Amino acid sequence: MLTTTDARLAMDRFRQYLEREGLSWTxxxxxxxxxALSARDHFTAQELYEWSRRRDAxxxxxxxxxxxxxxxxxxxxxxxxxxxxxxHYEPISGxxxxxxxxxxxxxxxxxxxxxxxxxxxxxxxxxxxxxxVHHIHKLFGYCSRCRKARARRA
Amino acid sequence: MLTTTDARLAMDRFRQYLEREGLSWTxxxxxxxxxALSARDHFTAQELYEWSRRRDAxxxxxxxxxxxxxxxxxxxxxxxxxxxxxxHYEPISGxxxxxxxxxxxxxxxxxxxxxxxxxxxxxxxxxxxxxxVHHIHKLFGYCSRCRKARARRA
DNA sequence: TTCCGTGCAAATGATTTGCAGGACT
DNA sequence: AGTCCTGCAAATCATTTGCACGGAA
Numbered sequence: 001m002l003t004t005t006d007a008r009l010a011m012d013r014f015r016q017y018l019e020r021e022g023l024s025w026t027x028x029x030x031x032x033x034x035x036a037l038s039a040r041d042h043f044t045a046q047e048l049y050e051w052s053r054r055r056d057a058x059x060x061x062x063x064x065x066x067x068x069x070x071x072x073x074x075x076x077x078x079x080x081x082x083x084x085x086x087x088h089y090e091p092i093s094g095x096x097x098x099x100x101x102x103x104x105x106x107x108x109x110x111x112x113x114x115x116x117x118x119x120x121x122x123x124x125x126x127x128x129x130x131x132x133v134h135h136i137h138k139l140f141g142y143c144s145r146c147r148k149a150r151a152r153r154a
Numbered sequence: 155m156l157t158t159t160d161a162r163l164a165m166d167r168f169r170q171y172l173e174r175e176g177l178s179w180t181x182x183x184x185x186x187x188x189x190a191l192s193a194r195d196h197f198t199a200q201e202l203y204e205w206s207r208r209r210d211a212x213x214x215x216x217x218x219x220x221x222x223x224x225x226x227x228x229x230x231x232x233x234x235x236x237x238x239x240x241x242h243y244e245p246i247s248g249x250x251x252x253x254x255x256x257x258x259x260x261x262x263x264x265x266x267x268x269x270x271x272x273x274x275x276x277x278x279x280x281x282x283x284x285x286x287v288h289h290i291h292k293l294f295g296y297c298s299r300c301r302k303a304r305a306r307r308a
Numbered sequence: 309t310t311c312c313g314t315g316c317a318a319a320t321g322a323t324t325t326g327c328a329g330g331a332c333t
Numbered sequence: 334a335g336t337c338c339t340g341c342a343a344a345t346c347a348t349t350t351g352c353a354c355g356g357a358a
Binding site: 081083084085086087101103104110112114116117120121124125128129130131132133134135136137138139140141142143144147 | 235237238239240241255257258264266268270271274275278279282283284285286287288289290291292293294295296297298301
Binding site: 180213216 | 336337338339340341347348
């Protein structure tokens with residue numbers, strides 16, 4: 001989980017990034033970046049838009065998308081393809097490596113990590129003379145809540 | 155890889171499925187289903203549409219989408235969320251399960267399978283009350299060939 | 309005066325839905 | 334008559350782009 005301190009540090013880095021790129025540290029960008037960088041979980045552009053609106057009703061959806069693009073370029077936020085119909089984002093700093101389970105029914109995302117799997121995939125790669133740079137391991141299915149709902153219906 | 159025999163068997167099963175549902179075994183459906191069920195790899199609706207068009211120029215894009223939905227309902231074709239902007243499909247029967255290593259340098263794709271990883275991910279899912287429907291495990295990095303080329307250059 | 313930042317409206321692209329003409333029962 | 338099938342056009346929905354105004358250097 002991202003602490004306020006982490007978010008503050010990330011904000012500084014974002015400001016520096018904008019400066020390096022000759023871009024401005026504006027009100028809307030500050031609002032949007034703060035919310036994105038202090039998110040404690042994955043979020044969608046729509047969610048970030050709603051949070052930003054609550055702080056400043058004049059902020060447009062497009063500015064959210066554009067600021068999100070800048071946050072991704074700066075390396076402070078990662079763009080993830082969890083589901084087909086919308087992008088997900090997550091702040092990068094301070095978060096340990098993890099994989100994802102995605103509920104195909106309610107779209108809920110559960111994080112997991114298993115050192116043994118990480119170790120085994122390194123071994124498999126080595127057997128093929130393959131050197132891993134990064135990897136994706138996603139499990140799609142039904143979360144406990146939706147699984148119970150389905151069982152009840154059946 | 156799907157053999158012609160596999161495709162033929164799957165076609166029979168699809169015809170039976172339609173019959174059970176009180177639906178018809180029409181020309182467009184026959185064309186589209188044959189192409190989908192004999193695909194040797196993942197494909198998109200657009201690709202299936204193009205293949206179908208080559209066989210019968212009168213087939214509409216919508217019919218491809220609708221037939222694909224029937225194929226998925228019948229359980230003969232799986233719908234996959236590999237990327238965000240379009241759905242992927244693959245015939246279910248005949249192909250053994252496998253994962254992919256993708257060489258970021260030469261784009262070569264190496265298939266692999268590791269039963270121990272499969273088993274561990276089931277255990278992890280169970281710990282979270284999660285029921286896996288399908289999963290993606292992709293390793294990105296350098297294949298043996300490109301790794302050697304890089305070592306030589308370094 | 310020349311960028312940059314912004315919101316609005318319109319474009320995009322894959323997919324879905326409304327609708328009307330045909331076909332088969 | 335009453336379904337089902339189909340293609341076309343239009344609707345959808347998240348995201349992107351065109352445009353014009355306003356502001357800062």
